[in-house]
Amino acid sequence: MFAQESSVPRESIASVLQPQLLCRKKSFFEHNPEPLDEDLYGVAITSLLRDTRRLASSEGRFCLRISRLSATWLLMVANMLLQVFLLVEFKKLVTQAAVHSMRVAYNKYQGKMYDPPFDTTANGYRRGHPGNFRPERFQELSASQKELLCSFPLSQPVYLGAVLAIWTFTVVADVRKILFLAELILLRIPHVDSFGDMLEHHNDDKTMFLVGLPRSIRWVLFFMMFLPRMTIDIILIWLGCRWLVATASFADVLLNAMALEFLLVLKDLLYIAVVPQRDKLETRQMLIDNKKEDGPTYFGYLGSFGWILIVICWVYLYMRHLQTVLPDYRWDIQDVCRSYIIQNTKV
Numbered sequence: 001m002f003a004q005e006s007s008v009p010r011e012s013i014a015s016v017l018q019p020q021l022l023c024r025k026k027s028f029f030e031h032n033p034e035p036l037d038e039d040l041y042g043v044a045i046t047s048l049l050r051d052t053r054r055l056a057s058s059e060g061r062f063c064l065r066i067s068r069l070s071a072t073w074l075l076m077v078a079n080m081l082l083q084v085f086l087l088v089e090f091k092k093l094v095t096q097a098a099v100h101s102m103r104v105a106y107n108k109y110q111g112k113m114y115d116p117p118f119d120t121t122a123n124g125y126r127r128g129h130p131g132n133f134r135p136e137r138f139q140e141l142s143a144s145q146k147e148l149l150c151s152f153p154l155s156q157p158v159y160l161g162a163v164l165a166i167w168t169f170t171v172v173a174d175v176r177k178i179l180f181l182a183e184l185i186l187l188r189i190p191h192v193d194s195f196g197d198m199l200e201h202h203n204d205d206k207t208m209f210l211v212g213l214p215r216s217i218r219w220v221l222f223f224m225m226f227l228p229r230m231t232i233d234i235i236l237i238w239l240g241c242r243w244l245v246a247t248a249s250f251a252d253v254l255l256n257a258m259a260l261e262f263l264l265v266l267k268d269l270l271y272i273a274v275v276p277q278r279d280k281l282e283t284r285q286m287l288i289d290n291k292k293e294d295g296p297t298y299f300g301y302l303g304s305f306g307w308i309l310i311v312i313c314w315v316y317l318y319m320r321h322l323q324t325v326l327p328d329y330r331w332d333i334q335d336v337c338r339s340y341i342i343q344n345t346k347v
Contacts (some may be wrong), residue, residue: 007144011272021158025125025203030217031290032290033207033209033287033288033289033290034184034287034288034290035284035286035287035288036181036283036286036287036288037177037181038268038269038271038280038283038284039268039271040072040075040076040079040267040270040271040275041076041181041225041229042271042283042286043072043271043275043279043282044072044073044075044076045221045225045286046218046223046279046282046283046286047068047072047073047279048069048073048221049198049199049210049217049286050199050208050218050282050286051065051066051068051069051326052069052195052198052300053195053198053199055195056194056195056196057196058180063116066158067107068279072275072279073224075269075270075274075275076212076225077334079266079267079270080228080229080232083232083236083263083266084232084235086263087235087239087240087243087263088239090172090239090243091239091242091243094243095242095243096313098246098247098248099246099325100248101148101248102152102248102325102326103123103125103325103326105145105149106125106146106149106152106326106329107125107126107141107147108145109141109145109333110125110126110127110128110330111126111136112137112140112141113128113133113134113135113138113332114126114128114132114133114134115122115128115134116132116195117129119328121327121328121340122327123327125327127328127330128330130330130332133332135335135336138336138337138340146337146340148248149333150325150332150333150336150337150340150341151248151250152248153244153245153247153248153250153253153327154245154319154323154325154326154331155333155337156331156334157319157331157334159250159253160244160245160253161315161319162318163244163253163254163257164241164244164319165311165312165315166257167237167240167241167244167257168237168241168311168314168315169307169311170260170261170264171233171237171240171264172235172307172311174233174264175230175233176231176304177196178226178233180228181220181226182226182287184290185210185213185218185221185288186218186221186222186226188290189211189212189213189288189289190211190212190213191209191212191213191214191215192211192213192214193214195214195217196210196213197211198210198211198212198213198217199211200289202228206285207285207286207287208282208285208286208287209287209288209289209313210286210287210289211289236260236263236264237314240257240260241318241323242323242324242325243256243260243340244256244257244260245323245325246325247311252295259281276304280341301344
């Protein structure tokens with residue numbers, strides 16, 4: 001037997017499939033050309049691309065191009081070094097004294113609140129055994145000891161965790177910029193052999209499009225910009241969290257978290273204050289050609305929310321296991337300080 005020919009007209013089939021195909025096409029997202037950030041890193045990339053292209057094609061004034069390329073990249077490196085220098089100096093000049101006073105006060109607290117025997121930390125301070133804790137002895141401490149101990153950020157872990165999370169999210173915002181720009185420039189942009197083929201100039205809107213990169217420029221950007229910048233952000237997270245944990249005041253913990261942010265916006269401050277207006281204009285006109293199409297996926301819609309889990313895990317691990325302000329902290333201040341804090345903060 002022969003199969004009967006379908007009685008459904010082809011026109012009706014096309015009318016059914018056409019909206020489905022149109023809907024599927026609309027679900028794919030085409031990226032527009034991406035602008036560079038208007039900061040020291042953006043102007044450094046612009047200078048590298050434009051001046052290298054000019055130098056390779058022997059266009060323009062050689063000394064002028066070399067001078068601008070050197071100035072912008074030296075300014076970018078100086079910004080990185082200044083960030084690290086300030087945090088290291090904060091650690092030595094501000095944090096060390098607070099850490100020492102915390103350790104001494106907590107050592108006395110352990111000796112008073114616990115019965116022997118004691119364990120000893122790597123720094124030589126006492127730590128009592130949980131079964132030997134005597135919370136009723138808190139009332140025997142002096143007023144100054146109570147005030148200092150109950151001002152430890154670790155005595156209020158939820159509050160401290162929230163502040164550490166805010167600081168970590170502040171740095172994560174910069175980390176995401178680095179990762180996006182690195183993926184865009186190092187992975188998505190196609191390869192070209194000649195420096196002269198890197199850029200395309202559009203006369204209608206005076207923009208310059210990055211359409212390809214030689215392998216040498218990719219390595220320069222990776223080792224001279226993306227890798228150092230990512231390393232500095234990791235250092236900022238670590239030293240910033242240490243400084244906040246060592247701040248012996250609940251008000252100062254929040255203020256210090258806000259003060260730390262200026263280390264991240266230093267690149268914007270120097271860009272506004274130092275970079276010439278012409279360089280700013282060229283940075284604004286530099287666009288990165290991005291021809292990638294993204295379909296509807298779980299990762300595309302929800303992947304970035306994973307940073308919330310990463311930050312929560314980091315804050316928990318740092319407070320419970322990685323912080324060295326009070327090594328082997330026993331988490332034994334919060335309960336005994338609860339009534340003291342309520343009594344001293346009521347209006």
